[in-house]
Amino acid sequence: MKINVPDYILKLKPYKPGKPIEELEREYGIKDSIKLASNENPQGPPESALEAMKNALKNAHRYPDGSGFYLTQKLATKNHVKPENIVLGNGSDDIIGLLTRAFLTPGDQALMPLPSFLMYEIMVNSAGAESVFVPLSGPEKSFSIDLDGIVRMINPKTRMIFLTNPNNPTGTVIRKDDFDSFCSKVPKDILLVIDEAYIEFARDENGLFGQDYIDQGRPVVVLRTFSKAYGLAGLRVGYGIMDRDIAQVLNRVRMPFNVNSIAQAGALAALDDEDYLEKSLAVIQRGLDYLYGELDGMGVTYFKTQSNFFLIDVKMSADEVFERLLREGVIVRSMTSYGFPEYIRVTVGLIEENKRFIMAFKKVVSL
Amino acid sequence: MKINVPDYILKLKPYKPGKPIEELEREYGIKDSIKLASNENPQGPPESALEAMKNALKNAHRYPDGSGFYLTQKLATKNHVKPENIVLGNGSDDIIGLLTRAFLTPGDQALMPLPSFLMYEIMVNSAGAESVFVPLSGPEKSFSIDLDGIVRMINPKTRMIFLTNPNNPTGTVIRKDDFDSFCSKVPKDILLVIDEAYIEFARDENGLFGQDYIDQGRPVVVLRTFSKAYGLAGLRVGYGIMDRDIAQVLNRVRMPFNVNSIAQAGALAALDDEDYLEKSLAVIQRGLDYLYGELDGMGVTYFKTQSNFFLIDVKMSADEVFERLLREGVIVRSMTSYGFPEYIRVTVGLIEENKRFIMAFKKVVSL
Numbered sequence: 001m002k003i004n005v006p007d008y009i010l011k012l013k014p015y016k017p018g019k020p021i022e023e024l025e026r027e028y029g030i031k032d033s034i035k036l037a038s039n040e041n042p043q044g045p046p047e048s049a050l051e052a053m054k055n056a057l058k059n060a061h062r063y064p065d066g067s068g069f070y071l072t073q074k075l076a077t078k079n080h081v082k083p084e085n086i087v088l089g090n091g092s093d094d095i096i097g098l099l100t101r102a103f104l105t106p107g108d109q110a111l112m113p114l115p116s117f118l119m120y121e122i123m124v125n126s127a128g129a130e131s132v133f134v135p136l137s138g139p140e141k142s143f144s145i146d147l148d149g150i151v152r153m154i155n156p157k158t159r160m161i162f163l164t165n166p167n168n169p170t171g172t173v174i175r176k177d178d179f180d181s182f183c184s185k186v187p188k189d190i191l192l193v194i195d196e197a198y199i200e201f202a203r204d205e206n207g208l209f210g211q212d213y214i215d216q217g218r219p220v221v222v223l224r225t226f227s228k229a230y231g232l233a234g235l236r237v238g239y240g241i242m243d244r245d246i247a248q249v250l251n252r253v254r255m256p257f258n259v260n261s262i263a264q265a266g267a268l269a270a271l272d273d274e275d276y277l278e279k280s281l282a283v284i285q286r287g288l289d290y291l292y293g294e295l296d297g298m299g300v301t302y303f304k305t306q307s308n309f310f311l312i313d314v315k316m317s318a319d320e321v322f323e324r325l326l327r328e329g330v331i332v333r334s335m336t337s338y339g340f341p342e343y344i345r346v347t348v349g350l351i352e353e354n355k356r357f358i359m360a361f362k363k364v365v366s367l
Numbered sequence: 368m369k370i371n372v373p374d375y376i377l378k379l380k381p382y383k384p385g386k387p388i389e390e391l392e393r394e395y396g397i398k399d400s401i402k403l404a405s406n407e408n409p410q411g412p413p414e415s416a417l418e419a420m421k422n423a424l425k426n427a428h429r430y431p432d433g434s435g436f437y438l439t440q441k442l443a444t445k446n447h448v449k450p451e452n453i454v455l456g457n458g459s460d461d462i463i464g465l466l467t468r469a470f471l472t473p474g475d476q477a478l479m480p481l482p483s484f485l486m487y488e489i490m491v492n493s494a495g496a497e498s499v500f501v502p503l504s505g506p507e508k509s510f511s512i513d514l515d516g517i518v519r520m521i522n523p524k525t526r527m528i529f530l531t532n533p534n535n536p537t538g539t540v541i542r543k544d545d546f547d548s549f550c551s552k553v554p555k556d557i558l559l560v561i562d563e564a565y566i567e568f569a570r571d572e573n574g575l576f577g578q579d580y581i582d583q584g585r586p587v588v589v590l591r592t593f594s595k596a597y598g599l600a601g602l603r604v605g606y607g608i609m610d611r612d613i614a615q616v617l618n619r620v621r622m623p624f625n626v627n628s629i630a631q632a633g634a635l636a637a638l639d640d641e642d643y644l645e646k647s648l649a650v651i652q653r654g655l656d657y658l659y660g661e662l663d664g665m666g667v668t669y670f671k672t673q674s675n676f677f678l679i680d681v682k683m684s685a686d687e688v689f690e691r692l693l694r695e696g697v698i699v700r701s702m703t704s705y706g707f708p709e710y711i712r713v714t715v716g717l718i719e720e721n722k723r724f725i726m727a728f729k730k731v732v733s734l
Contacts, residue, residue, distance in 0.1 A: 002556040003586045004526060005616055006472050015618035017434035038430050045427040053427070053629070057420055060412040060633065061598040063405050067384035090457050090603075093622045101468070101493055105373050119622065126468055126620045159371060189369040219370045231428040234628035236457075249372055251382035253493045255460045255486065261601035262420070262629050266427065 008106065008128040021331070033329040034356055036347040039168070039198070039309045041231035043283060043350070045266070046276040049232060052269035053262050064264060066256035071264050074271050075239055079211065084244045087251060090258045092197060092223040092238030096123045098250045099221060099240075103191055104129035104159055111153055112162040113145045115169060115338035117195065120162045129159070136170065142303050143170040143311070147182040154186065161186070164195040165210065166202050169338055169345045171305025173207040183218070191219040191246075198307040200229035200277065201284055207306065211241055219246055228308060229280050230270045235263035284308045287348035294358045300365075309347045311335065314365065318344050324364035330357050375473065375495040388698070400696040401723055403714040406535070406565070406676045408598035410650060410717070412633070413643040416599060419636035420629050431631060433623035438631050441638050442606055446578065451611045454618060457625045459564060459590040459605030463490045465617045466588060466607075470558055471496035471526055478520055479529040480512045482536060482705035484562065487529045496526070503537065509670050510537040510678070514549040521553065528553070531562040532577065533569050536705055536712045538672025540574035550585070558586040558613075564605075565674040567596035567644065568651055574673065578608055586613055595675060596647050597637045602630035651675045654715035661725045667732075676714045678702065681732065685711050691731035697724050 025033055068088040076083040089095035096119050104110065106128035112120045114133035121131040134150045136143040145167055154161075165174045186192070194210035210222035221242040227233035237259055240250070270276065288305065295302050301313040314321045321344055322334035335343040346357065392400055435455040443450045456462040463486050471477060473495035479487045481500035488498040501517045503510040512534055521528075532541045553559070561577035577589035588609040594600035604626055607617070637643065655672065662669050668680040681688045688711055689701035702710040713724060 001584060001586055001610060001612060003470065003558060003613065004556060005470060009469050009616060009619060012619040014615065015621065015623075017436070017618075018432075018623075019434070020432040020436050023436065035429070040430065041428045043428070044425065049427070050424050053424055054421060056601075057417050058411065060416070060420070060601040061408045061410070062402070063407065063594070063600045064603070065385075065387040067386070069384070069387050069390065090627075091622070091624055093624065097622065102376050103370065103372060105495070106472075122620070122622075128472070189371060191370060217368060219368055227430070233430045234423075234427040236431070236624055236627045243368060245368060246370065248381065249376060251384075252376060252379040253489070254382065255458070255464065255489075256382075256385075257458055257460065257603055260457075260603045260627055260630060263627060 006128065008125060012122065012125055028326060030327065030329045033326070033331055034349060034353045035331045036349050036353065036357060037331045037333045038233070039228060039307070039347045040233050041228060041280055042348070042353060043231055043276070043280055045231045046270045046273045048269040048273040048276065049266040052265045056262050056265035059261065062261065064257050064259060064261035068259055068264055071268050074268060078271055079241055081241055082244070084247055085214065085241055087240045087242065087247050087254065088259045089238040089240065091227065091236040092195065092225045092240070093119045094258055095221070095223055095238055095240040095250070096120060096193070098253055099160070099191070099193060100124050100127040100129065102249050102253050107157065108159040109155070109157040110160040110162065111150050111158060113164065113167065115340070116162065116164055117168055124160070139303070142172050144172040145174060147174070147178055151182065151185045154190070158190055160191045160193060162193045162195065164197070165208050166198045166305070166307040168198065168307070169309070169311060169333070169335060170303060171307040171310050173202050173204050173306045175206050176208050177206070179208045183213070188218045191221065193221050193223065195223040197223065197225045198228055199224070201281065201308050202306040204306055214241060214243055219243065221246060226267045226270060229277055230267070231276065231280065232266055232270055235266050237263045237267040283350065284348045287351070287354050290351070290354055291348065291358070298362065309345050311340070311343050311345055313343055315342055318342055321364060325360050328360035328363065330360040373495065375492060379489065379492055395693060397694065397696045400698055401716060401720045402698045403716050403720065403724055404698045404700045405600070406595060406674070406714045407600050408595060408647055409715070409720060410598055410643070410647055412598045413637045413640045415636040415640040415643065416633040419632045423629050423632035426628065429628065431624050431626060431628035435626055435631055438635050441635060445638055446608055448608055449611070451614055452581065452608055454607045454609065454614050454621065455626045456605040456607065458594065458603040459562065459592045459607070460486045461625055462588070462590055462605055462607040462617070463487060463560070465620050466527070466558070466560060467491050467494040467496065469616050469620050474524065475526040476522070476524040477527040477529065478517050478525060480531065480534065482707070483529065483531055484535055506670070509539050511539040512541060514541070514545055518549065518552045521557070525557055527558045527560060529560045529562065531564070532575050533565045533672070533674040535565065535674070536676070536678060536702060537670060538674040538677050540569050540571050540673045542573050543575050544573070546575045550580070555585045558588065560588050560590065562590040564590065564592045565595055566591070568648065568675050569673040571673055581608060581610055586610065588613060593634045593637060596644055597634070598643065598647065599633055599637060602633050604630045604634040650717065651715045654718070654721050657718070657721055658715065658725070665729065676712055678707070678710050678712055680710055682709055685709055688731060692727055695727035695730065697727040
């Protein structure tokens with residue numbers, strides 16, 4: 001079959017369909033596995049959101065509100081901005097796609113940390129632009145984002161810079177003064193995308209808060225999500241906070257029904273559920289205290305996090321540790337594909353899940 | 368603020384945020400309005416889907432299955448194709464976006480009927496390509512798609528042709544023999560996108576069924592949706608059926624979590640609910656019989672449909688009729704923005720809704 005496909009599309013990594021956990025469990029002959037792999041909220045979704053979604057289901061035959069009127073209004077109020085500063089997405093992935101489609105063309109470059117969220121690269125390259133990677137700093141700096149390294153890679157083709165704060169997979173935050181110094185070296189027409197998927201978990205008072213920069217005369221887009229602290233990863237609701245001019249451009253390429261109606265209802269309720277958010281943060285903090293303590297006891301090297309996941313240096317094949325843990329019914333993430341072949345990333349779970357992880361981990365590393 | 372925006376993005380129509388019906392009702396001081404404007408299924412969502420979605424809610428904190436494993440499997444079985452022939456989308460809009468991003472670059476052209484689904488134009492133009500419009504045939508041919516006119520516009524820049532079958536906003540179908548003749552005149556490297564959003568409602572046995580063409584040596588993509596006959600417009604689930612090679616390309620640009628977990632659960636259940644589908648078709652057929660009869664009695668000009676909506680020639684300002692009907696609590700679609708300033712499009716509703724429409728219509732046209 002003849003069909004013209006642009007080179008930059010053919011160069012994209014082919015998609016490997018994954019299998020649902022149920023299928024994985026069947027394959028490995030395990031049951032009741034615990035999933036500490038995707039930085040999801042171990043509490044389950046907020047009860048308030050469940051109620052709201054149940055109510056919304058009866059109107060599932062109607063199109064969603066294409067402007068996300070109520071959700072946009074509430075997000076604006078909560079974030080002390082105007083509705084015209086908010087753009088809704090089918091997850092923050094969707095906003096990344098809107099940004100790359102609206103602002104990048106073939107020949108352009110986007111800078112991003114390596115490793116970082118895979119969608120940056122996919123979306124930049126889908127737009128025919130080039131992803132330019134800047135390795136994280138080393139373990140001595142807790143693998144923080146190398147802002148100086150990014151500045152060194154800026155050239156006239158650079159149109160966009162992705163920063164993840166707190167960073168994934170390392171959980172480090174960018175300090176506000178480091179960011180200020182960074183900004184002074186970055187040309188003012190380069191779009192800074194600050195991905196704050198995990199910002200609610202950050203406790204460092206000197207950390208960067210992207211929103212402070214949206215009206216500082218340079219294009220800055222802050223990405224947020226309901227997938228982590230708000231416990232609604234399955235619903236795909238993310239949003240961007242940005243200057244109104246940027247929002248207007250993104251809305252031109254946005255599909256009007258990108259956020260489904262059940263998701264809008266759930267997110268709206270979750271936003272008001274301050275108890276849930278508080279509990280989410282407490283669960284993670286308690287979990288981290290426990291996990292750090294146990295790992296210290298074992299003499300294991302790990303990296304303290306400002307998020308709901310952290311890295312462990314397993315000092316052997318991470319893929320092997322992943323496999324062994326899987327057989328114990330504990331699913332974590334091997335960092336091999338992120339370029340850290342001896343690290344695993346563990347999402348903080350509920351107390352009993354954390355205990356089960358520690359038990360399994362002790363067993364598999366002593367094999 | 369300085370930021371580089373490609374010309375083709377700036378040329379896109381600016382987005383006008385709509386208001387939810389609740390806000391519209393408040394503004395117009397009406398209550399309990401009926402919505403016959405968006406070709407939604409008047410039955411409400413399938414009970415089976417509601418049950419499945421309620422069950423799925425408790426896992427809303429988990430990411431969706433990125434490959435849509437179970438839904439893809441079932442769609443393949445139902446459509447007698449293989450899973451690798453299916454691509455899932457956040458509504459079929461999303462598949463349109465994948466197609467334009469994967470196959471169009473600046474300088475390319477895509478042909479489409481005028482009027483037709485607005486997303487074709489938005490997505491083609493967002494990719495920097497050019498939308499070339501071919502007017503529908505006139506009222507004497509029930510505004511059917513002008514296939515000969517499309518053939519005449521083909522040139523070396525043409526990469527993609529959109530056909531909607533049944534067509535929106537006219538409800539006409541393309542005859543199979545007309546399509547065969549059309550194909551014989553279309554170069555084999557042009558991608559044919561056959562949008563079958565309303566195919567379940569079509570009753571013409573000589574009508575085109577796009578799937579028959581996916582392995583005929585030319586690139587053909589058939590678009591389907593759960594938004595119409597399956598009553599799940601709020602969930603945003605669509606899919607494409609296509610050659611495996613095309614699917615592999617689309618999956619490279621697809622966001623892995625584009626279909627949310629509740630939506631996957633609802634669609635999976637709806638697919639098995641043959642009673643619901645049968646009832647959907649019966650409700651529309653009964654509704655059309657009633658509406659045609661009443662309009663015949665009034666001597667009104669309308670166009671018979673193979674879908675769940677139809678056009679009425681109101682022989683006055685459609686915007687005015689829209690406004691007047693709105694004040695009666697009946698929401699239809701004025702076709703002014705589609706280039707038919709004296710036509711309205713009415714979605715078939717439940718019996719009582721159809722009666723209410725006829726009563727209101729009688730009142731407003733006799734004003």
